[in-house]
Structures are given as structure tokens and as C-alpha cells.
Amino acid sequence: MKALRYMIIANLKMTVRNRAALFWLLAFPVIFIVLFxxxxxxxxxxxxxxxxxxxxxxxxxxxxxxxxxxxxxxVNTGSEADEMAALDEGDRDLVVVFSPGANPEQVAATIYYxxxxxQESQIAVAAIRQFFSxxxxxxxxxxxxxxxxVQGVDTKDIRYIDFLVPGIxxxxxxxxxxxxxxxxxxxxxxRGILRRIKATPFSLLSFIGARIFTQVLIAVAQAVIVLTIxxxxxxxxxxxxxxxxxxxxxxxxxxxxxxxxxxSGIARNQEVADSVANAISFPxxxxxxxxxxxxxxxxxxxxxxxxxxxxxxxxxxRDIMIQGDTLVSVWTSxxxxxxxxxxxxxxxxxxxxxEAQSV
Amino acid sequence: MQNVATPLSNGVAVGAARTAxxxxxxxxxxxxxxxxxxxxxxTVYEGEIFGILGPNGAGKTTTLEMIEGLREPDGGxxxxxxxxxxxxxxxxxxxxxxxxxxxxxxxxxxxxxxxxLFAALYGTDTSKAKVDxxxxxxxxxxxANAYANALSGGQQQRLSIALAMVNDPQIIFLDEPTTGxxxxxxxxxxxxxxxxxxxxxxxxxxxxxxEEAEVLCDRxxxxxxxxxxxxxxxxxxxxQLNQAATIRARIDNGAVPVETFKSLPGVTHVAAEDGYVExxxxxMQVTMSALLAAARDAGLRLDNLSTSSATLEDVFxxxxxxxxRE
Numbered sequence: 150m151k152a153l154r155y156m157i158i159a160n161l162k163m164t165v166r167n168r169a170a171l172f173w174l175l176a177f178p179v180i181f182i183v184l185f186x187x188x189x190x191x192x193x194x195x196x197x198x199x200x201x202x203x204x205x206x207x208x209x210x211x212x213x214x215x216x217x218x219x220x221x222x223x224v225n226t227g228s229e230a231d232e233m234a235a236l237d238e239g240d241r242d243l244v245v246v247f248s249p250g251a252n253p254e255q256v257a258a259t260i261y262y263x264x265x266x267x268q269e270s271q272i273a274v275a276a277i278r279q280f281f282s283x284x285x286x287x288x289x290x291x292x293x294x295x296x297x298x299v300q301g302v303d304t305k306d307i308r309y310i311d312f313l314v315p316g317i318x319x320x321x322x323x324x325x326x327x328x329x330x331x332x333x334x335x336x337x338x339x340r341g342i343l344r345r346i347k348a349t350p351f352s353l354l355s356f357i358g359a360r361i362f363t364q365v366l367i368a369v370a371q372a373v374i375v376l377t378i379x380x381x382x383x384x385x386x387x388x389x390x391x392x393x394x395x396x397x398x399x400x401x402x403x404x405x406x407x408x409x410x411x412x413s414g415i416a417r418n419q420e421v422a423d424s425v426a427n428a429i430s431f432p433x434x435x436x437x438x439x440x441x442x443x444x445x446x447x448x449x450x451x452x453x454x455x456x457x458x459x460x461x462x463x464x465x466x467r468d469i470m471i472q473g474d475t476l477v478s479v480w481t482s483x484x485x486x487x488x489x490x491x492x493x494x495x496x497x498x499x500x501x502x503x504e505a506q507s508v
Numbered sequence: 509m510q511n512v513a514t515p516l517s518n519g520v521a522v523g524a525a526r527t528a529x530x531x532x533x534x535x536x537x538x539x540x541x542x543x544x545x546x547x548x549x550x551t552v553y554e555g556e557i558f559g560i561l562g563p564n565g566a567g568k569t570t571t572l573e574m575i576e577g578l579r580e581p582d583g584g585x586x587x588x589x590x591x592x593x594x595x596x597x598x599x600x601x602x603x604x605x606x607x608x609x610x611x612x613x614x615x616x617x618x619x620x621x622x623x624x625l626f627a628a629l630y631g632t633d634t635s636k637a638k639v640d641x642x643x644x645x646x647x648x649x650x651x652a653n654a655y656a657n658a659l660s661g662g663q664q665q666r667l668s669i670a671l672a673m674v675n676d677p678q679i680i681f682l683d684e685p686t687t688g689x690x691x692x693x694x695x696x697x698x699x700x701x702x703x704x705x706x707x708x709x710x711x712x713x714x715x716x717x718x719e720e721a722e723v724l725c726d727r728x729x730x731x732x733x734x735x736x737x738x739x740x741x742x743x744x745x746x747x748q749l750n751q752a753a754t755i756r757a758r759i760d761n762g763a764v765p766v767e768t769f770k771s772l773p774g775v776t777h778v779a780a781e782d783g784y785v786e787x788x789x790x791x792m793q794v795t796m797s798a799l800l801a802a803a804r805d806a807g808l809r810l811d812n813l814s815t816s817s818a819t820l821e822d823v824f825x826x827x828x829x830x831x832x833r834e
Binding site (some may be wrong): 151154156162163167341342344348349350 | 598
């Protein structure tokens, strides 16, 4: 235990003293948040919604009334033809058309959005979907559907920055996990440090364990600092409990560390390690819904986003931060992180090498 | 000339009281088709500085790493400090200290921190007193709080030796400890190694510098192409050559009387070129006085007269027909 403790403390010292790496660890996510936050708009997100068919039954009328009360929604009602025309003109971000559903208790809501402005529309759609899901939940849980309220939505109205921060957090934890561990271990191997460790009675498992523990600790510290900045600078709200959030962060870090460790095993040198890590992280960055919701990405892309671990990590963080979910309610994300970590570790053990090409 | 090398198996002079701390028999290591180590037998005795001398690629490092438990041999047996290395490599690692060929240290940790860290990795005392003692052993007091990556090559090697000593090992293994060091740093490291031995630790080192093997080592195994071709004290290895000394001179005032010189007592070989003459002698004193007399009789003047003893370099040349540096 003493050896493990010394190794972890040494790892932490080395990380903290490596100023350049430390700078990027923090600067990278903060720059992204500030850049996207200010450039794309950090103010309250305002969605202009057109509604048609709000008179098909009293329940719908009630819901539309509540929609009017939500900060960030401007609601116009009119005929379907008029509202669709307004959408074409760019006067509406999206239009919701209510129509009778399959049975008397159900109402179908079709959401139309303007594809010429996909980014804004996607966020608008995400916001309206969330509103509906809250409304639905409230109605089915309450004894009388008609008295359903959607309170809470106004405190959880999605601003872009609220959507962005968990995404950036997920991305930077992925990057530091993948890049950090793979390049560290490749360097250790190239410089013979792994061989030197092998010559001591300290076991490989302990050495790796100490490294991973350190990295997870650093990821959590990184997240805390980035979140603090996001809260102070952009008033980002964290609805869920901090424990769930931090555990989710640790799990995500673990999953990507495992992949990074595998990369270090297959890469011959630092350049290869960096390339492989980039080849893994770039697609994830763009397809994992870091910057924009992937709900409305082209249909052919959907399956890809569904198999990317980063999607689940980002969504897990988002659900906890925005919806106030707990670890239990984001169990899919938790499971995907654990499975990814397990696969990564299994591959790492299989491909681990103590030394660079010998003789 | 082939007989001057006494094979290890029957050539080692075994003092009755000496205890073997390493016994390796028939070590073999192959990499694909290439046999890096081909049937090596080694016995190292307690308290000696034992050198493995040979050119790059001779198999020195591989041999060392098999004994250290870092590489699994393809054949042979190894006993280190009474432990079967194949059966319990971890116990071997606990009993020995190692310094590997490429200095491998973590960046951003100080000398003091690295020593304490390695002491912890070996599960031994990490107290300040112990760390101070090791820093003093390798004379790094002034650099105790400097980062390892800020040390000079010689200082890094000394730190490596301190790290090899954290567990108070019975034996330490140093793989080419002085390669790449300037002469002053090299001599400095020799002093450190002698101090370590004086403290009761057996030292096994590899080198491709013959003068290092000659002045530092009690016994030397000469290794070439995966085999040990000779093993003895440097003095005896050299004495076993017929050529005990070389005498060189320049003769300006006449032709070199090669035949006369060849007939001088003790001379085994004469070479003359451009007024320079080189005599190999079995008995320097006898040859020298006869040479001086012969020159006087012939009225020849010997300029730049110099003598040199045979070295391990000559031993290697005689055994392999190649120079160590090739």
C-alpha cells in the first residue's frame, strides 16, 4: 500500500509540475466553452413556436397555455397553413401541429422545423421535446391530467451553453484520457522506464492502477474547475446531485483511459500513439453530440452516433446536469462506460508490451 | 594463439573461501533465428567487481537481464543469491539492485523524491536519513532537490546507482554505466562503484571499454557473439598472452636490423615500417637491455623509445582476431 501511495503521489507531482500539459488540460475545455458560448450565443435561448390544432381538445389547449408561460418560448397559434408559411419565411423556429391520436387519450404532435438553420432548429426541437416530455410526465403522474403543471421547465429551460458545457466536459475528459495515458505509456516504454519498473518488485498491475487512479483524480479535478468556471462565467446550472455528476465523470474518464491504454499498447512510438488517439477522438468529437444534439442528424448517421461511447458519456452528463437525473436514471450511460472500460482493459492486457522493439 | 584463452569451465581459479552469489549455467536466449546468448556459464563471487567485456551486440545486456529476472532464458539455469531465478523472479528482484542501460527516470521528480519513490516500490525504508545516506553515497548532495532531467549524464548515472541501492541489495548490476561519459565523469563513477563494493555489495557490470574492465574489475568475462570466450582476472588474461609488452622506437640513422632484433632474447615479433620499429616481447626487462646493447653496437640511435604493456584489447584481438571497437 505504501508503494502504491508513493507512486500515486509521484504521478500527481509529475502532472502538476508539467506546466504545459496542465495548462492545456484546463485551457482546452475553457477555450471551447468561452468560444462557443460567446460566439454562438450564451443568452437565454428563445424559440419562436407556431402551434396549429391547439383547439382539438381541452388538454392540448391547456398544454399550449403552459407553453406560453415558459421562458424562452414565444408561442403563436394559427391555422396549419398559416403557421407553415411563417416557418418558411423564417418567422418561426418550429411549428407544432396537433392532431387526434390513435386513441381518444392520445394526441399526436408533429414538429416541423426549418432545415436551413439546422443548428438553431435542433436546439429548439430539443427544447420543445423536453417540454413535451415534462408535460407528459406531469400529466400521467398527476391524478387529474387537466391540472397538470409544467413547473420546473422554466428553471430548466435549455440555453445553448447549458447544452454545451456537459458536451465539452465529456470531450475534454475523453481527450485527456485517450491522449494523456497513451502518450505517457508510450514515452515510458520508449525511455525504458517501464523496464526499470519491471526490475522492481512493484507489480505491473499496481503501476497501471496507480496511473489510472491518478488520471481519474485529475479528470475529476479538471471537471470541477471547468464547471466552476462555467457556473461563474455563464451561470450554468447543475440540476442533478454532485455525487452522481462526479461519479459519472470518473466512469467516463475510466472508459476513455482504458481505450488510451490500449492505444499505448499497439502504438510503436509517440507519433503513432497520437495519430491513433486522434483517429479515435475526432469522429467521436463530431458525432458524439458534443456541440449540437444529434437527434436530427441525417438518418444514416444515427446508428453511428448510437455506437459511440462519447454520445452516452455526454448524454449522461447532460441528463444529470440539465434534467437533474441520478446515476440510476442514466443507467444506460453508466453501463456503456463500464462496458467500454472492461473492453479497453481486456484489450490493453492483451496488447501490453514492456519495451520498445527488442534486438 | 588460440590456446591462450582458458575456457571458463576449467579456467576459474576458485579460492576455497569464496562464496558464489551468482551461478549461471548454459544460458541461451534466441530472438527468432538469432541466438543472442549461446550457452553462457558464469560464476560471480561475493564482494567482487565482476565485468562482462565485449563489443556491442555480444550479448552482454541480454545475459545480464536474464540474471536480473527481466528476460526469460530459452535454456539454462540461474541461481542468484541462492534463489532460483526461474522459480522466483520476484525474490531475485528484491535481493538485487539494477541499473539498466538506457537511463530511465521520470521527469519532474527530484533526486530526493525519486530515491524515496524507488525505496517505496521495493517496500523498504523511505526515511529522510536513508535517502540522505544514498545521496551521499553517490555524491549528489548539491543536486538533491534538482529534477532528474536537469542532471548531467554522469550525475544521472550516479542517481541510477543510488536507485539501484535503495533495497540494500546483495548484488548490483550495472549495464554499461559509463558509456557516453567524459573521462572525468567516468573516473568519478568508478569511485562510486568502488565505494559500493567497499560497503559489501557485489558488483556486476558490463562495458565495452577495456581500460574500464582492466582498472575497475577484479575479474572479467570476455564475451563475443553470444559466448564467453575467456574469464579471469584482467592481469592473468593479459599474462596468458605471449606478448607481455610492446617496445616502440624510431631509427633515423640507418636501416632497421630486423633479423638482429628478432634474435634478441624474449622477442616474439618484430615489425618495421618507415623507420619505426615495434617489438613484442615476453620479457620486457631482458629484451630492453639487449635492445639497447644491440643498438649501441650497431651505432643506431633509438628515438621516441616507448614501452607499453599488453591490454585486454590485445587479449580480445588475440581471441577473436577482431578489435573491440570494430
